[in-house]
Amino acid sequence: MRIGIVGAGFIGRAVAQIALAAGHEVMLSNSRGPQTMSSVLAGITGITGCQIGTAEQATQFADVVLLAIPYEHIPSLQPAWFEGKTVLDANNYYPDRDGHIAALDTFQSTTSRLLAEHLRGATVVKVFNAILAADLLTDGRPHDSTERRALPIAADDAQAKALVAGLLDDLGFDAVDAGGLDESWRFERAKPAYCASLDKSGLARALVAAEREVELPLGSWRR
Ligand SMILES: NC(=O)c1ccc[n+]([C@@H]2O[C@H](COP(=O)([O-])OP(=O)(O)OC[C@H]3O[C@@H](n4cnc5c(N)ncnc54)[C@H](OP(=O)(O)O)[C@@H]3O)[C@@H](O)[C@H]2O)c1
Numbered sequence: 001m002r003i004g005i006v007g008a009g010f011i012g013r014a015v016a017q018i019a020l021a022a023g024h025e026v027m028l029s030n031s032r033g034p035q036t037m038s039s040v041l042a043g044i045t046g047i048t049g050c051q052i053g054t055a056e057q058a059t060q061f062a063d064v065v066l067l068a069i070p071y072e073h074i075p076s077l078q079p080a081w082f083e084g085k086t087v088l089d090a091n092n093y094y095p096d097r098d099g100h101i102a103a104l105d106t107f108q109s110t111t112s113r114l115l116a117e118h119l120r121g122a123t124v125v126k127v128f129n130a131i132l133a134a135d136l137l138t139d140g141r142p143h144d145s146t147e148r149r150a151l152p153i154a155a156d157d158a159q160a161k162a163l164v165a166g167l168l169d170d171l172g173f174d175a176v177d178a179g180g181l182d183e184s185w186r187f188e189r190a191k192p193a194y195c196a197s198l199d200k201s202g203l204a205r206a207l208v209a210a211e212r213e214v215e216l217p218l219g220s221w222r223r
Pocket residue numbers: 006007008009010011012029030031032033055068069070071073076077090091092093128129130131132133134
């Protein structure tokens with residue numbers, strides 16, 4: 001699969017590393033342009049063979065686009081670049097970092113729903129937001145392993161969700177279907193499933209245990 005990544009930070013680079021290791025083609029991009037990428041990638045292991053480009057080039061290269069940027073920058077994305085693409089939404093909303101967004105502060109919408117409203121021609125799948133980048137590099141296991149870590153996914157499109165579940169399997173993770181984009185709050189920041197290392201059944205329980213307006217203390221998910 002050709003994976004175009006918009007955002008070459010912690011999460012974009014980690015997904016690039018494990019996707020390359022699994023035999024996928026990857027193009028990484030950031031906001032400042034490919035000329036800045038050699039210093040961004042310096043010292044990162046397993047990145048040989050990674051292509052670099054502009055954000056527009058990464059979207060055009062891609063069968064699936066991973067979007068991994070601070071949430072505040074989402075309004076600056078050009079919707080035309082994402083037209084017809086499956087977009088993996090790894091983004092989280094941190095008001096202290098991103099500024100306040102009323103629809104999220106009042107639990108009226110979800111990060112992925114707002115993204116889908118901005119990228120109207122794209123099919124959005126929420127995934128990779130609920131695992132620390134460092135854990136992506138260490139926690140993947142082969143398909144038949146016991147105690148394999150599971151990651152939550154949500155999307156309105158069943159075909160896109162199946163595609164992403166297959167990709168996760170390739171990368172060493174099980175997938176647990178949390179429903180459509182309107183249900184994706186169940187694994188947003190500060191919910192029990194957020195960045196928790198759980199297998200399929202544990203993750204399914206954590207998703208059910210989530211309460212819409214109840215948030216865990218900030219940072220309690222970091223070890
Ligand atoms: N870090 C984690 O463990 C983790 C885990 C799960 C989810 N997430 C979520 O994933 C997102 C990214 O987190 P991160 O920690 O990877 O961030 P980060 O290390 O700060 O990197 C952000 C990246 O986004 C790029 N970027 C910003 N605006 C852009 C735009 N308009 N077009 C293209 N690229 C743009 C930046 O490029 P420049 O440097 O050139 O500006 C940079 O490469 C956040 O929403 C975060 O909450 C993070």
